Amino acid sequence: MATSAQTLNDWTRAAPQGPAALVALMLLGVVGSTGFAWALSSLVVENGGALAALGLAAALGLRGVAAWGQARVAGRRARRICAAVRDRAVTRVLDRRRGAQETIGVDIAACVDEVEALQGYYARFAPAALEARLVPVAIALAVLLRSPISAAILVATLLPLVAVLALAGGAAGQAAANQLEVLARLSGLFVDRIRALPIILAFDAQDQVADQVAQAADGVAHRTMRVLRVALISSAALEFFAAVAVALTAVYCGFALLGLLPFKPPERLDLAAALYALALAPEFYAPLRRLAAAYHEKQLGEAAAERLHRLVEGEPARPVAKARAPLPAPHIIMTGAIRAFGPEQIGPVDAEIAPQSLAVILGPSGSGKTTLLGAMIGAEPLSAGEIRLNGVAASPDLDGRIAWSGQAPVFAPGSILDNLRAADPTLERQQALAMLNRVGLTEALSRWPMGLDTPLDERGSGLSGGERRRLALARALLKPSGLLVLDEPTAELDAECEAAVIALLREAARTRTVVVATHSPDLAAAADTLVRL
Template sequence: MINAAGAAGFAFALTGILTGETLAPALAGLVAAQAARALAGWGTSRVAARHALRVKTRLRREALSVALGRGRGDASSVGEAAGAVVDEIESLDGYFSLFQPAALDARIGPLVIAGAVVLASPVSAAILLATLVPFAAIMALAGGAAGAEATRQFEALARLSGHFVDRVRALPVVLAFQAEARETARVAQAAQEVSQRTLGVLRIAFISTAALEFFAALAVALVAVYCGFSLLGLLPFKVPESLDFRHAFFALALAPEFYAPLRRLAAAYHEKQLGEAAAARLRPLLAGGPPAPITPLGLDAAPEVRLRDLTLRFGDLVIGPLDAVAPAGALTALVGPTGSGKSSVLAAILGLSPLEAGSVEVGPLRLADTGGFAGLAAWAGQAPAFLPGTITENLMAAAPSVTAEAALAMADRVGLTPALARRDLAADTRLDERGSGLSGGERRRLALARALLKPAPLLLLDEPTADLDPVAEAEIVALIRAAARGRTIIVATHSEVLAAAADHVVRLP
């Protein structure tokens, strides 16, 4: 209706110029209509952008929760999960902020414009409505082709993201085996595939847009020819109307506006295909919903850990069945040859490794009911990961409530003081994710101190004495023994010294 008011104002103003009538009312209506149109467009864009932001934020929160809740046995690429959380959810922005408003406008706008044109020229309105048939057919054909290409583009982009992120994570291995050239070629090949898929999507978009513009221009031209010949009395057939200049110009001025919503829809149709392709790829990720919340366990008592017929499967490798008990408040050592599954059993207790069969029980809780015991456990693995930050910040990461003094005291207890003294910034030395700048033994000591600082009733340690000399090993064993008071500690180890100090030993075949 705003467009109709503007067209009416324009027609009356032009007629007034030709007939000498006053122009003030017509010009005022024209200015008011254009201002209202601009304000409506701004408001629509703002509301749509806010809606898109809310949807993306919610989906990103859910997808990130699901991705972080995946077990270690999940075969999905970390890079593909990152691509889903970042790129594919971002592709939904155009669907909600551009396509949905354009689709609503395209369903209502042409009918409103045609209704306004009917008041001035029913024949012109019939011409406009008749040209919608090929327009809709082209949009349907182009939409199907663009959707298929968009899906293939997302698949290629996911492969590129997964390959790139996973190779960055494994960069030390790539460099160690001098595989830089081979991996660079693979990344380049994946990037080339993404480029080709993107060009395919753009090619369809350009062709469909050209065809749609052709029919839109043809419709406007037919209305212009009809109105012009009608005014000149040169129509070769009779029509049930008689046009004057004001009505003819009103119909002609609204003809481009009839197709304006459809043009905006065509321009945003690519966003629809991208959004639907992204939604189809996100649906399996979000199908299971976020991981079940971990039920908290009181810190007033150390729990017993019981494994009942525990079986783990990693491809062709099967671990178990295993029946074992880690007594409450005691130090239990998991011992066995390399590859027997000691680290995998610890991961299963945390809920980070999928169970083939059996169950894990911590105190009165079952893993199947809680989804994982990471919330009540402190953990130090073989390859510790660190936060980008200082040594002090990494010490306090698992227990933000402890003071810096308490964190440094724990660092001293695990033997990190000499290592800190050798560095200019001491505990303010910054680390990256891999703990670069620290030796293997220093990284393990830092991870152990961080685990001991967490007030958790369950402590899981994976090879805590590896990379240590006999004197340092004896010190760490004594520290772990002391920490066993008030906690249940399970240690995976090859160390006979640590196994001898344990209250209970579980031997894996």
């Protein structure tokens, strides 16, 4: 796999506009700087008069134009690169097929936050790195023409600056990677919780989710402060060494002019040459200072590129899992099944449910009926004992192969017909109407404003509790599975509707194994097998 630096370089080379314009503007800035140094020395030493003053103004203007042009060209180029990366990343995220436990939030956050981190890399650090390689060499050559010793001092003092950059880079890189990681977690958590907001509200979990988001936000704040500390310390160190290097040049020039050097210099330095070298010394270190100021952008960019690489560079889409065959009507055997919760436990339960029969789990509220249903389909792990379906232990692999309807039905955003077709994609409108009639929703259907096309949200807003349960029951009955598991399907129904549902379940038990948790004595009376908790 390519390193993050290689990835960033690849994206740079793919940009529609190369660095030629930036190089030309940087060299124009060097011309302005050397013109400024010449004009200043002429004005002070040689009494250049109006010509020197005009040259000074022209040099300052030239430097300003070059700096403005660099910022504009670099910004435009960065926006183009980031737009191309974002387009490819978003396309990959939307095309990618996900497993049941994966969410889209972190990847979408990467397409926004981490691509934004690339903006700083391409707009500030990359131009600064190019300038730091080009401009000091040009300035040193310009100084070499007037004072070889001053040029040698400038070049020699680069070594501690490079060492400080390397030391600061390691610490800043790790801090930046940690910051992006916690920021991605926060963004992904927020996106996923917003998508699940109706379910969160349905289960009254607002406080828990708010605590999760608050903890994630605190983590981001902590990591961000750590990054800022590293950046400030490294910038201060670089400024110190740059100031010391300029001071060394000034000391050499001053002592050489006064004849106080402890050795005989191999050059004869006059005041004009000394002023020229001193005027260019800050310009020699200015690109390095800008590089140091933008070094944090490098670490953020590399960390972002490492995380974005899997999205942009063609991570293979997950193969679509083949549809598994529906579970045939199972023979269910429970042997010493126990589910413990600290000092409390459910069971042991021993029971046998014949295939193609109606089994009812009966017990008071809190006795563990719903938990036992979950253990039967592999959603709740047993603490002891076992539950076997057709001789195979219950496991999460049953998910998607059974028909299920719980106490708090959840619907997919879409129409009533869309939700019924989630169980059977081949369902025709007339078949859907017939099933709604069988579960007693004909009258309700006439009241719904758009009939089968009435839109639903996740909680089934607009439907009564009984209507939601019966719609969920219709969806479960439409799913072609030999195991039908229902939790309180007759709750909130009047006697007439309850009798109709019981008859429907008895009919379903002719071809399926139907397991129901209930409080209803009438439903219990209709059972082939009764399991009491």
